[in-house]
Amino acid sequence: MKKNWPLWEVFVRSKNGLEHRHFGSLHAADAEMALENARDVYTRRNEGVSIWVVESKYITASNPENNPEMFEPAKDKVYRHPTFYDLPDEIKHM
Amino acid sequence: MKENLYQYILEIADNCLILGQRLGELCGHGPNLETDIACTNISLDLLGQVRSYYQYAAQVMEDGRTEDDIAFMRMEREYRNTLLVEQPNTDFAFIISRQFMFDLYHYLFLKELQHSRDLSLSAIASKSIKEVSYHLRFSSDWMKRLGDGTEESQRRMQAAINTLWPYFEELFEISDAGKALIKEGIAVDTKGLKKDYLNSAREYLQEANLIMPEVEHFMKGGKSGVHSEHMGYILADLQYMQRAYPNMNW
Numbered sequence: 001m002k003k004n005w006p007l008w009e010v011f012v013r014s015k016n017g018l019e020h021r022h023f024g025s026l027h028a029a030d031a032e033m034a035l036e037n038a039r040d041v042y043t044r045r046n047e048g049v050s051i052w053v054v055e056s057k058y059i060t061a062s063n064p065e066n067n068p069e070m071f072e073p074a075k076d077k078v079y080r081h082p083t084f085y086d087l088p089d090e091i092k093h094m
Numbered sequence: 095m096k097e098n099l100y101q102y103i104l105e106i107a108d109n110c111l112i113l114g115q116r117l118g119e120l121c122g123h124g125p126n127l128e129t130d131i132a133c134t135n136i137s138l139d140l141l142g143q144v145r146s147y148y149q150y151a152a153q154v155m156e157d158g159r160t161e162d163d164i165a166f167m168r169m170e171r172e173y174r175n176t177l178l179v180e181q182p183n184t185d186f187a188f189i190i191s192r193q194f195m196f197d198l199y200h201y202l203f204l205k206e207l208q209h210s211r212d213l214s215l216s217a218i219a220s221k222s223i224k225e226v227s228y229h230l231r232f233s234s235d236w237m238k239r240l241g242d243g244t245e246e247s248q249r250r251m252q253a254a255i256n257t258l259w260p261y262f263e264e265l266f267e268i269s270d271a272g273k274a275l276i277k278e279g280i281a282v283d284t285k286g287l288k289k290d291y292l293n294s295a296r297e298y299l300q301e302a303n304l305i306m307p308e309v310e311h312f313m314k315g316g317k318s319g320v321h322s323e324h325m326g327y328i329l330a331d332l333q334y335m336q337r338a339y340p341n342m343n344w
Contacts, residue, residue, distance in 0.1 A: 005126075026128055029239070036232060037128035040135050 006055055008034040010042055013050040020052050028053075099212070100154050101174065101271035102281055104164070105317060106207075106215075107147035108175035111165060112325075113196060114140035115332050116183060125186050132232060133189065139225040146218045162343075166336035170329055171319040174269075178261035180316065180324045187240060187250040191258050194233040198295055199265045200226050202287045211279040234298050241302030248303060255299070256307045263312040266291070 005027040011020035023042045028034035034053040043051065062070055074080070117137035124130025148161035179196060183189050204226055207219035240247040266284040268276070275281035299306050315321065335342060 027126065028128065032235070033239075036235065037132065039228075040132040041128055044131070044135050 005029050005033075006057070008038075008053045009056050009059060010034075010038040011052040011054075012038075012042055012048040014048050016049055020050065023047075025056060031055075095274075096154060098271040098274045099280070100151055101269065102275050103147050103151040103154070103215075104172075105174040105269060105272065106203075107144050107151070108173050109179050109196070109200075110140040110147070111144045111332075112173070112175040112328060113179035113192075114138075114144065115328055116179065116181075116192075117189075119183060119331075120189070129186075136193070136229050136232070139222075139229065143218065143222045143225070146221070150214045150218070162336070166333050170321055170325055173316075173319065173321065173325070173329075175316050175321075176261065176264045176267075177313050177316040177322050178258065178265065180322050180328060181258060181261065182324055184254070184257075185250060187247070187254040188258070190233055190236040190240060191251065191254040193229065194237050194298070195258060195262050195295075196265070197226060197230040197233050198298070199262075199287075199291060201230050202290055202294075203282055203284065206282040206287065210282070215280065234302075237298060237302040237304070241299075241304040251302070252304055255304055259307040260309045260311065260313045262291075262295075263288075264314040264317060267314055267317050269317055 006029075007025050008028050008031075009025050010023045012023045013020045023038075026034065026037050026041055028037050031053060034055075035051060038051050038053055042048070114137045117133045117140070120130060120133045121137075122130065124133055144165070145161055148164045151164055152159050152161055178192060181188065181192055201223065204219045204223040208216050208223065210216040210219065237251070241251045242248070266288045268281075268284060272281045272284075276283045296306055316325075
């Protein structure tokens with residue numbers, strides 16, 4: 001038997017209508033235990049209405065070393081933001 | 095009537111208080127972070143339930159005593175919890191077995207208490223049963239994992255069940271206060287629950303690759319105030335602050 005349980009990433013939807021957000025990670029032997037552990041570790045103060053768990057090894061992450069080519073080209077392209085419109089006053093939260 | 099109701103509330107609540115205290119001992123000492131938090135969550139659930147019961151008990155007595163007096167200022171003989179919940183956290187197999195044996199009872203009990211003619215008790219039962227369903231899910235899952243796990247975990251689970259099984263029957267014992275209140279439609283007649291408990295427990299144990307022990311002599315006494323040698327130590331921890339600094343609060 002392996003000594004350590006695998007690591008799982010936990011995503012919690014805090015309210016209906018909102019998206020699941022990454023809350024943290026934990027150890028568990030399998031998916032069912034991961035859900036129960038997530039319930040106990042991350043939602044005991046009434047933080048959520050839905051939980052996703054996924055074993056961390058299934059997440060593919062971008063490599064920070066590639067940041068220049070991944071993200072920098074987007075920096076000087078302000079025109080990709082819809083910031084050049086005059087918004088009517090009635091429209092909030094934009 | 096008033097005295098019977100008071101005693102009956104204590105019988106229910108003291109199980110939750112003492113088991114909550116036992117589980118609280120695990121804070122920072124659980125087998126790993128996740129189960130540590132799970133056990134202390136259950137402890138806090140039980141203590142939350144205890145507060146509702148003791149507040150109600152204080153209200154029934156109407157003599158100025160508070161929930162804190164009831165929790166902290168009684169003598170050992172005045173606690174009405176069963177011997178099962180006093181049993182020590184010998185190892186994780188004991189913790190899970192004790193929890194499973196209590197949760198299954200607690201669940202069946204609350205299901206009936208919801209129909210009590212006492213509206214306060216039925217309201218507490220309806221609120222608590224959601225928590226207790228989760229407790230039972232947690233403990234029965236671990237029964238399966240450990241009982242049907244490695245050779246060592248199976249051996250330890252069977253040892254824990256063998257040691258604790260003689261304590262199950264006291265859960266169903268009916269006190270004089272209970273008898274009087276069953277007639278009023280307030281207390282739960284636990285006689286009828288025992289069969290359900292045994293049938294259900296047998297299924298869980300079978301699935302967990304564990305054998306239900308054959309027991310000839312069952313342990314009892316807690317419900318009438320005669321506790322095991324562990325109780326004094328539990329109360330020493332529980333009551334220390336109130337005994338050392340009477341009426342202190344924060």
